Amino acid sequence: TINHSMQNRPQSKVSLSSKEVSTLLEFFPHGICAFDLEMTGLSPLIDKIIEIAAIKITPNGETSTYHSLVNPLITIPEHTIKYHGLHNEDLKDAPTIKKPLKDFIEFFGNMPLVAHSSQFDASFIIRAMHEFNFEPSLSDVYDSCRSARTIYKKEDIAPASFKLGDLAEFYKIDFDHHQALDDAITCLKIFAHTLEFLKQYKPCLLYTSPSPRD
Numbered sequence: 001t002i003n004h005s006m007q008n009r010p011q012s013k014v015s016l017s018s019k020e021v022s023t024l025l026e027f028f029p030h031g032i033c034a035f036d037l038e039m040t041g042l043s044p045l046i047d048k049i050i051e052i053a054a055i056k057i058t059p060n061g062e063t064s065t066y067h068s069l070v071n072p073l074i075t076i077p078e079h080t081i082k083y084h085g086l087h088n089e090d091l092k093d094a095p096t097i098k099k100p101l102k103d104f105i106e107f108f109g110n111m112p113l114v115a116h117s118s119q120f121d122a123s124f125i126i127r128a129m130h131e132f133n134f135e136p137s138l139s140d141v142y143d144s145c146r147s148a149r150t151i152y153k154k155e156d157i158a159p160a161s162f163k164l165g166d167l168a169e170f171y172k173i174d175f176d177h178h179q180a181l182d183d184a185i186t187c188l189k190i191f192a193h194t195l196e197f198l199k200q201y202k203p204c205l206l207y208t209s210p211s212p213r214d
Helices: 018-027 078-084 099-108 118-131 142-152 163-171 180-201
Strands: 004-007 030-037 049-057 065-067 113-115 140-141
Touching: 004 118, 018 049, 018 180, 030 118, 030 180, 049 099, 049 118, 049 142, 049 180, 065 099, 065 142, 065 180, 099 180, 113 118, 113 180, 118 140, 118 142, 140 142, 142 163, 163 180
Parallel strands: 004 065, 030 113, 113 140
Antiparallel strands: 030 049, 049 065
16 A cells, blocks of 8 residues: 655554455446545635545555645634644644645546545535646546435435444444545445445446436
8 A cells, every 4th residue: 555645644544455445446447536625614615625635446456545734724613623623733834725636636637536425525626626727637526425325215224324424333434534534435435335235236226327426
C-alpha cells in the first residue's frame, strides 16, 4: 500500500479485504476510487473544504491512499468542530485548497469515483474546480448510500438507516467517523458489500435498475 499523506491526521484503522478488492475489480476492472471530504459546513457556495482523503484500487489490485488537510482561510464554525474535530489552529500550516485539489484530481485521473451521498461531496469538488478553472473530470460518480438503499429498502434484515455510521455498524466495520480517510475506506467497503449482495441475491438489478450514479 502506498500512502501519499501530506499532513498530520490519525492513520486509518480500516482496510480492504482481498475479497472486497476482488469484488470491486469484478465490477470496475479499470479500477475505482472512493473519496470523502470534511467541510466547514453544508453549503458549497459559502463553506470550505478542510480535509480531502481518498483510496483507489488499480486494475492490478494495488491500493493507495491520498490525504490532505486544507486551510479554509475562514473561521471554522464551532458547531461543526464536534463532528470533524478540526480547529483553525490545526490547519494554519496546511495548504489552501488549490494544490490539494490538483493533487487529488491527479490521484484519481479518470477513474470511477464513489462517495457516501456523493452528490453532496462532489458539489464541493465541482465548486472548487470551477474556482480555479480546472478541466472537468470525465469520471463517473457512484453513491454507496444510494446503492445500499436500493438493495435494502424492502428487506426484513436491513441497516437502521443508510447513514455511513449505521451501514458500518450493519456490516461490522470499526472506523473513526468524520475522519476523511476512514470514511473513504468505509464507503468503499460498503460499496463492495452492496455489489456482492447484488451479484448473489439480486443479479437482475444489475441489468434492470438505473446505475447508482449521480
